[in-house]
Amino acid sequence: MGRIGVLLLNLGGPDKLEDVGPFLYNLFSDPEIIRLPFRWMQKPLAWFIATRREKTSQENYKQIGGGSPLRRITEEQGEAIKSQLSELGQEANIYVGMRYWHPYTEEAIAQLTQDNIDKLVILPLYPQFSISTSGSSFRLLEQLWKENPKLQDLEYTVIASWYKESGYLQAMAELIIGEIEKFPHPDHVHIFFSAHGVPKSYVEEAGDPYQQEIEECTNLIMQTLNRPNPHTLAYQSRVGPVEWLQPYTEDALNELGAKGVKYLVVVPISFVSEHIETLQEIDIEYREIAEQAGIHNFGRVPAPNTNPVFIKALSDLIIDVLQQPDLKLSQVTQMKKRVKMYPQERWEWGITTSAEVWNGRIAMLGFIGLMIELLTGKGLLHAIGLLH
Numbered sequence: 001m002g003r004i005g006v007l008l009l010n011l012g013g014p015d016k017l018e019d020v021g022p023f024l025y026n027l028f029s030d031p032e033i034i035r036l037p038f039r040w041m042q043k044p045l046a047w048f049i050a051t052r053r054e055k056t057s058q059e060n061y062k063q064i065g066g067g068s069p070l071r072r073i074t075e076e077q078g079e080a081i082k083s084q085l086s087e088l089g090q091e092a093n094i095y096v097g098m099r100y101w102h103p104y105t106e107e108a109i110a111q112l113t114q115d116n117i118d119k120l121v122i123l124p125l126y127p128q129f130s131i132s133t134s135g136s137s138f139r140l141l142e143q144l145w146k147e148n149p150k151l152q153d154l155e156y157t158v159i160a161s162w163y164k165e166s167g168y169l170q171a172m173a174e175l176i177i178g179e180i181e182k183f184p185h186p187d188h189v190h191i192f193f194s195a196h197g198v199p200k201s202y203v204e205e206a207g208d209p210y211q212q213e214i215e216e217c218t219n220l221i222m223q224t225l226n227r228p229n230p231h232t233l234a235y236q237s238r239v240g241p242v243e244w245l246q247p248y249t250e251d252a253l254n255e256l257g258a259k260g261v262k263y264l265v266v267v268p269i270s271f272v273s274e275h276i277e278t279l280q281e282i283d284i285e286y287r288e289i290a291e292q293a294g295i296h297n298f299g300r301v302p303a304p305n306t307n308p309v310f311i312k313a314l315s316d317l318i319i320d321v322l323q324q325p326d327l328k329l330s331q332v333t334q335m336k337k338r339v340k341m342y343p344q345e346r347w348e349w350g351i352t353t354s355a356e357v358w359n360g361r362i363a364m365l366g367f368i369g370l371m372i373e374l375l376t377g378k379g380l381l382h383a384i385g386l387l388h
C-alpha cells in the first residue's frame, strides 16, 4: 500500500473562554445530541440552551486553565500514530476532524481531498460506539460524501468501534496498575469505571449499542487486569431533565462511601484524552462528592493520551483494517435495523395527512411555548430543569 490517510474523529472542545458559547451552540444544534421531533426547533433551542449554559460551562473551563486540551492532545496522538506507522513500514498522512470545534471535520476533508492518498482509514477516537459520538461524526461524513464528487472516488474504510483491541485493554490495565500501586494495599482499592452517560432512550428506544459496549469493555479491562479488586461501573455528566443511563456516578460514589469504601480510583472509560470531564468533573466535582461520602483516598487513572502501548494498539489496528474488506459509512450508520439515528424518522414512518396536520399544530404550540419562555424566563423547560 502506498501513502494512506488516517482521519481521526473527535468531539472537539473550546480553545479559549470566548469559544465556549459557539461550541455549545454547535453541540446542541446536533440532532444526535438533542433529539427533537421537529428539525426546525433544533437551532432556536440550541441557541437558547447554549446561551443559558455558557456562564456555568465557562466557569468549569476556567478551572482547567481557560480552555479544552482536546485539540493539542488529539494532534499529539496523530503525530505519535504517524511515527509508529512509519516504524511499521506504513507512511501516512494524519488528519484531525472534530465534530463541534476546530479543526472541523469539514476542514480535514477539504485538506485530504487535495492530498494524494491511496486510501483513507476513518478512526473515531471513541473506543465504544454511540449514536451521539461516532454515530454523529459518521452521519456528517455520509453527508459530505454525498455532496462532494471527489470523495466518491476515494477508497476508504471505517472503524466503528475498537474497545476489544488487546493493546488498548493492555494500556488501560497498565494505567490502572500504575494508579492502584500508589496505595498501601493495591488489591483492596475499589476500581470505579466512570463512563460518559447518554439518555436511556438512546439505548432502549433507538438501539444505541453504547451501554452494551461499555459493559463489555469494563469486563474485558478487568479480565486483562487480572487482579482481585472490587469494581463498579457508573455513568457521569448527565445534562437536562430526562433519565440517563444509571447508576449515576455521584449516586454510586455516595453508596460506596456509605458501605465504608476508603480507597478508590476512578477510570474514565469512554474517552481517550484528558478533557473537561476528567480534569474538572472527576478531579474536582466527583472528588469532592467522594470526600463528603467518606472516601478520603481518591485517585484517578490518567486517560491514555499518547501512552506508547495505546498508540501501538491504534497503529496495529490501522494496519489490520487495511488487510480486511472495507467497511462503508452506510454500513456503520445503519448498524442495527431498529437504530433510529433521528427521532424524525419515527414520525416519518407513520405519516398520514392527519398526522401531518397534528404535527404542525403541536409544532406551533411548542414554538409559541418556547418563545414565551425566552421572553419571560418561566415555563415548562425551566420547571423541568432543562433551562436555568
Ligand SMILES: C=CC1=C(C)c2cc3[nH]c(cc4nc(cc5[nH]c(cc1n2)c(C)c5CCC(=O)O)C(CCC(=O)O)=C4C)c(C)c3C=C
Residues within 6 Å of the ligand: 011, 012, 013, 014, 027, 032, 033, 034, 053, 057, 068, 069, 070, 126, 130, 132, 133, 196, 197, 198, 199, 239, 270, 271, 274, 275, 276, 277
Ligand atoms: C464518549 C463520550 C461522550 C458521549 C457519549 C457524550 C454524549 C453527550 N454529551 C452531551 C453534552 C455535552 N458534552 C460536552 C462536552 C464533552 N462531551 C464529551 C464526550 C462525550 N459526550 C467530551 C469529551 C466533552 C468535552 C470536550 C472538551 O471541551 O474537553 C458538553 C460541554 C461541556 C459542558 O458544558 O458540560 C456538553 C453540554 C450530551 C447531551 C450527550 C448525549 C446525548
Ligand SMILES: [Fe+2]
Residues within 6 Å of the ligand: 196
Ligand atoms: Fe458530552
Ligand SMILES: [Fe+2]
Residues within 6 Å of the ligand: 237, 277
Ligand atoms: Fe458532557
